[in-house]
Amino acid sequence: MTATTAQRRSAPVVVSSPITWARTHLFRTWWDSLLTIVFGALAAWAMVALVRFVATADLTILRVNLANFMVGRLPRDQMWRPALSMVLVMAAIGFIGGVASASARAAATEAGLPFRVTRPVEILRRQWPLLATIAAVLALTRSIGPTVAVVSGLAAASVAYLLARRSPPVVRKWAWLIALTMFVAAYLALTVAGGVGWNGWGGIHLNLFITAAGILLAFPIGLLLALGRRSSLPAVRWLSVTYIELIRGVPLITLLLLGIFAIGYFLPAGLAPGAVARVLTAITLFEAAYIAEVVRGGLQAVPAGQREASQALGMTPWKTMRRIILPQALRATIPAMVGQFISLYKDTTLVSLVGLFDVLTVSGAANSQPDFLAQGFEVVTLPFVALLFWVGSYSMSREARRLERRLGVGER
């Protein structure tokens, strides 16, 4: 065939219709078809049952107890406090999101990769399970107050996100301090000026608080343990390893029991911390060991040549750690840290077993109320509680996966 007049032909057009798709994905072989029929029927039956259940379930127990599920036994005239606190926390989260976005852009620029900015609308669209759950919960409320609070919270988060994204690097450098201040302010909003101390908190609010406080308090300890574990001094390394392996080898419940029953014995006589303080101590000690392992992973990801180059320049070990190693290491740990946060969030359900009035305890208490006793409403309350945890965990892990990709931390 002569090469002179050969014309380029366009690619053959493949007509794809639902039929062809089904043929390849559902009915390729007889075994395939069998699986499709069996599992398709199963899935259809399950969906129908689920829809029927949700449509006909009696949600009165949820409606009546909604405030209990959210904040436990907090005095109802103080409800503005958790609302204000929530707005501050959501603003803080928006701020952190914006800083993360700006950091991701910086990282991409460093690596010479392209970067596309996200609009808040896209984030909202990606997090539709979370928004749907919030909407469903608001649908159960009986006044306008909670809806107002949630909307203001979302607005505050969006504003903080957009501001943080455009912020100069100096703000990014101190971002952790700014975020910390906002969380402390949220805490104070609940306690200051005649507020309610943490022994009066309950419901999902208590779970969230224990998660956040646990991670915040455990982080410095975990960091020290991770550095200690990699130390060249045998005694320090041995101490770190012993602590980490000891704590990671026991179930959380045993530490909680230790906290509740035995912590009093370890303190000088006369000092009697409240239940939440004990639980928080146990959880902090527990999380520190796991955070230490996460940080250790990040430290291992920094190439050895970085330390050598820094030393060759004459930098002291302390400066090397602070300026060169830790910034790179901590950035590498972010996805795993979010994973640890999610883990702790789910583990806070255990505090119901040691007498704290968290959301799981509320579920039990609601089912013991005279109106609802022994009527089997656990099938309503337990899935509700499960939804609150599921949606939090799912949303956070999706963001973590996305962050992992954008920070270019690499596939594992």
Place this chain on the structure above:
Amino acid sequence: MVSDEEGPVTETTVFADATQAKGDAIIEVEGVDKYFGDFQALHDINMRIGRQEVVVVIGPSGSGKSTLIRCVNRLEKHDRGRIVVDGIELSEDVRNIQEVRRETGMVFQQFNLFPHLTVLENVTLAPREVRHMAKADAEEIAMQMLTRVKIPEQARKYPGQLSGGQQQRVAIARALAMQPKVMLFDEPTSALDPEMIKEVLDVMVELAEGGMTMIVVTHEMGFARAVADRVVFMADGEIVEVGTPQHFFTEPREDRTKIFLSQIL
């Protein structure tokens, strides 16, 4: 390099061993042994390096040449013998070690630039943190060094955005910004694509001709022939032969040297 006050170095001048330095000795290595576990990486190394001298160290892999220069700035600790740099002896004394590291600059095979800092920040970090220079002064020196390695326009970029050759030149600038007395090069071009080797070697040749004392571990024989005052051949942790480039490449004495040269030339 060759200094006319001392008379021209003729082809018949042979350095019998490594302990004769040209001019004032700035680095002295005496009877150094180094072990990794049971394995002896350095065996009775004796060497003197004079000011403004360019010494090229060659040898097969595993010969200990990298270990040797890494002992000079204490990235590795020698187990026996003495190492003295510009009058400071390397010992367990923390202050001595820091001083030696301030006076020596090192360029690594893997560049080891700090990826989270810009090029300018990479170069100014040590002058500010270790020599406690003011930011403006440090940046001025940094820009001078970046100009010297011919990439001043990359100052605001991040290492990840530069080519390999550019990154290595930044690494050289970073080491030079500390104004060291000795520059140590550990196979600086081995990790570079062929088309980028020349730009780095050109910078190193300029440095040598400018009077810097250099110890260079490399396989680039062209570089050795062009600027080296002495070539040291190491194998199995020992110094086997020392000589001027002319002597070395035309009439090596030892058999091991001849075998090695026949493999790479």
Place this chain on the structure above:
Amino acid sequence: MATVAAAASSARPPWWRDLRVIRVVAQVVAAVVVGAALYVLWFNLTNNLRAQGIRTDFEFLDQPIGVNIAGSDIGSGASVRRALLVGLKNTAALGAVGLPILTVVGVLIGIARLSSNWIVSKLAAAYVELFRNLPPLLIIVFAFRAVVLRLPPAREAATPFDAFIVSNLSISVPGFRAQDGFETFWLLMAVALAVAVAVWVWRTRVFVSTGAPHRRVLWSVGLILVVAVVGYLAIGRPIGVTLPTLEGRAIRGGFTGFSSFFAVMGGLALYTASHVAEIVRGSIQAIPRGQGEAANALALSGFQRMRHVILPQATRIAIPPTINQYLNYVKNTSLAIAVGFADFVVIAFQAIGNGQPAPQLILLVMAGYLFFSLIISLVVNVLNRRLQLVTR
């Protein structure tokens, strides 16, 4: 010529700059600080216990436990030690039954996740996303309250197929019983196993020397099955089936387990399986694409590709995190405290409620779990080293 300055010290540097001294001092300081902290805690502990008249030794282990442990012959007079051992046995039972189940389920779902059938892969993904994001305690509590507690009470237990007894207290399934000729049958099966191993080796040798397909699985397993069936019939039914029957309050025959046991085991197995499924999926996907391509280029069939290239590498990657999940499963069995199943932690908890000293008991429980964890960690480390790909 000599330029070694007089200031250069070949003598020892002052101690505050001497690296060796600094290292030793730092370690001593660290040890002293930690030691002091531990000592203070210990001091407070013994003081407070003594002030409250609680013993600090372990003699309480021989004291009567003071409570009845449901479903065992531990009465309130039995020693704490015996009760704890029963608890330990129950925890071990949770592990022995749950670990195999969760492995099988996890691997199946992990592979299903990668299926080319759209419905199967989506269902598997839904399973994983559902269970992975739920707190295990919630799953167990739901399994107990919304399922188990809805079963009929013991006295009106349901008996589906006349072979099971199901109530909110216990579940009984048909069991096996040795009958006449059982020893002979055992012996026969042992011999059959030995022969099967010999057949396996023989077929492998044939394959090595001639290249003919060995079909050793077919030969060996087939042999065992044939011997089992023939032997069973020839000896006259040496193994019998017992059906559980309700007689008043007691159940005779079959295997019985507490319903709460099934709630804990089932809920935790489903939860842990979702993590194992993710590990399996990740391991298969972590194998570089080039491996499969090379296998195809060598004309290996799909099955051979799986068996010789993909699965060996995937298993190597998957084993350490999977064993980590086993560890999590064992630790999570302590959640039985939520449903009252008498495992190790629960017994200790009940003893504490009855006045036994809390610190010692809790430390004992922690030591127990720690023991299991360290053993499993050791296994992981040994396996890890042996599974490392050999590199230069």
